[in-house]
Amino acid sequence: MAELMLRSEKERGQLILVTGFVLAITLVAIVLLLNTTIYTENIASRGVDRSPEEAVEFRVSVRESVGELVLSVDDETYDQDEFEGILANLSRMLERTHSDRGTIAYVNNSSFTVEEGTLIQQTNDTRNFRSDIEDWSSNWTVARDIQKARNVIFTFNIPESLSGSAQNAFHVKLINSTNSSDMWSGYFYEGNDTIRFTTSTDGGSGIGSDVCEVEYDNGSATVDMTAGTVEGVTCDGIEWWDGEPPTSYDLRFINVSKATGTFNMTFGNNTELNVNTNFYASDPSDGPSDVENVLYSTTIPIRYQTATLSYEINITVAPGEPDYAE
Amino acid sequence: MQNNNVRADERAVSTTLSYSLNLAIAAILVSGLLFAAGGTVQDQRQVATREELRVIGEGVTAAIQQSDRMVQTGDVEEFRLDVLAPRNVAGLQYTINFSANQSALILKTENPDIVVEIPVKISTEIDSSEIRGGELIIVYTENEKLEVRVR
Numbered sequence: 291m292a293e294l295m296l297r298s299e300k301e302r303g304q305l306i307l308v309t310g311f312v313l314a315i316t317l318v319a320i321v322l323l324l325n326t327t328i329y330t331e332n333i334a335s336r337g338v339d340r341s342p343e344e345a346v347e348f349r350v351s352v353r354e355s356v357g358e359l360v361l362s363v364d365d366e367t368y369d370q371d372e373f374e375g376i377l378a379n380l381s382r383m384l385e386r387t388h389s390d391r392g393t394i395a396y397v398n399n400s401s402f403t404v405e406e407g408t409l410i411q412q413t414n415d416t417r418n419f420r421s422d423i424e425d426w427s428s429n430w431t432v433a434r435d436i437q438k439a440r441n442v443i444f445t446f447n448i449p450e451s452l453s454g455s456a457q458n459a460f461h462v463k464l465i466n467s468t469n470s471s472d473m474w475s476g477y478f479y480e481g482n483d484t485i486r487f488t489t490s491t492d493g494g495s496g497i498g499s500d501v502c503e504v505e506y507d508n509g510s511a512t513v514d515m516t517a518g519t520v521e522g523v524t525c526d527g528i529e530w531w532d533g534e535p536p537t538s539y540d541l542r543f544i545n546v547s548k549a550t551g552t553f554n555m556t557f558g559n560n561t562e563l564n565v566n567t568n569f570y571a572s573d574p575s576d577g578p579s580d581v582e583n584v585l586y587s588t589t590i591p592i593r594y595q596t597a598t599l600s601y602e603i604n605i606t607v608a609p610g611e612p613d614y615a616e
Numbered sequence: 617m618q619n620n621n622v623r624a625d626e627r628a629v630s631t632t633l634s635y636s637l638n639l640a641i642a643a644i645l646v647s648g649l650l651f652a653a654g655g656t657v658q659d660q661r662q663v664a665t666r667e668e669l670r671v672i673g674e675g676v677t678a679a680i681q682q683s684d685r686m687v688q689t690g691d692v693e694e695f696r697l698d699v700l701a702p703r704n705v706a707g708l709q710y711t712i713n714f715s716a717n718q719s720a721l722i723l724k725t726e727n728p729d730i731v732v733e734i735p736v737k738i739s740t741e742i743d744s745s746e747i748r749g750g751e752l753i754i755v756y757t758e759n760e761k762l763e764v765r766v767r
Contacts, residue, residue, distance in 0.1 A: 305639075309646040313653060316656075316657055320656065320657055323661055323706065324660075326664050326668065326707075327667065327668075339698075342683070342685075342686060342697065349689070349690075591693065598697065598698035600696040601686060601696075602692070603690045603693060603695075604690055604691040605689070605690045606690065
């Protein structure tokens with residue numbers, strides 16, 4: 291009897307030992323899981339690879355810097371040698387700024403291409419926006435078959451000379467080259483020391499309510515239609531066509547006696563562009579002038595490479611085009 | 617003499633019954649402990665797996681969105697981005713795929729079946745198929761799509 295009791299006690303002891311062993315294994319498994327969880331949280335808080343952001347910064351820097359270069363030379367006939375020289379120096383500077391250990395930031399300034407265009411401008415700010423023809427008409431066609439446009443800027447000297455209402459105001463009219471009923475107009479007028487801009491898509495009979503009003507001072511007001519700004523301030527209503535322009539369109543100035551000041555605009559794709567030189571003077575101080583073969587845009591290959599990223603892209607630089615900003 | 621021996625004997629039940637009861641109670645306690653411990657381990661494993669899949673998925677999604685931004689502007693000649701991700705989560709293999717409308721990244725394991733979806737919003741089309749998790753690369757293909765591959 292005593293021996294039987296002793297044996298059962300020993301067996302109960304073995305059962306408890308096995309249970310303890312299994313519980314210990316279970317605790318180890320829980321600890322391993324906890325380790326995995328801690329590792330996961332560590333991954334979430336670890337510093338991420340910044341190569342993509344740095345590549346985008348490099349691309350934006352090139353686009354902005356070359357854009358400034360294009361703007362500095364686009365007021366005269368394109369000089370390839372001069373542009374190449376300046377671009378080479380600019381490229382080296384950008385590469386030095388963005389290269390780091392293990393990083394390649396490369397601007398391929400020997401493989402760039404350019405698109406030439408035409409600059410239309412008037413620099414005499416005491417003149418209204420009539421053409422150069424002696425018996426000028428209140429309306430004239432600035433250019434036909436426009437496919438690309440940038441930096442369409444008007445500076446209205448003596449804004450008080452603008453019309454007081456949209457109905458007989460100076461306005462730009464864009465007409466689809468293949469469908470004359472498809473058009474868009476932008477009206478500039480003035481009231482209570484504000485420049486006012488409104489639009490119409492049916493030739494004027496349905497002029498919309500005021501879409502943009504900006505106060506001006508200093509006796510002049512500059513409107514950038516492709517950037518959508520008045521005196522450098524964004525004005526959402528200012529635009530160049532309502533949405534995406536047609537593939538090819540004509541530009542007319544209407545009621546030119548209702549606006550005095552200067553203007554400039556650059557159109558691309560000289561192959562298709564149609565400008566009547568009879569409307570233009572040879573000297574922009576005499577009247578509107580057209581300068582052919584100016585630089586409209588340039589396309590440059592760039593490359594950014596790190597241990598984890600390889601990025602090569604051809605960027606087109608056409609500063610002042612609608613929606614150009616990144 | 618016999619009367620004294622009986623009075624001194626304080627046992628109320630038989631030895632056999634006592635032994636059986638002790639064994640049964642011990643077995644029940646042990647089973648309960650093991651069952652609870654096993655359940656806890658299983659639950660914690662699922663929680664850890666789900667959390668790790670979420671973290672990996674958000675990292676991959678961020679890389680895809682960065683890639684989308686980089687290929688949207690301009691004419692891309694070459695694009696390749698490496699994405700580091702662990703091969704296993706909590707000891708389990710996992711797969712990565714996109715939803716049918718390419719609006720979400722789906723990470724899942726089998727046995728246990730755990731599925732995690734991370735929203736993705738990009739402009740570029742994805743050339744997607746189910747791939748095993750691990751070291752990945754994102755490339756821009758000739759047909760102007762982003763593709764996620766195993767490195």
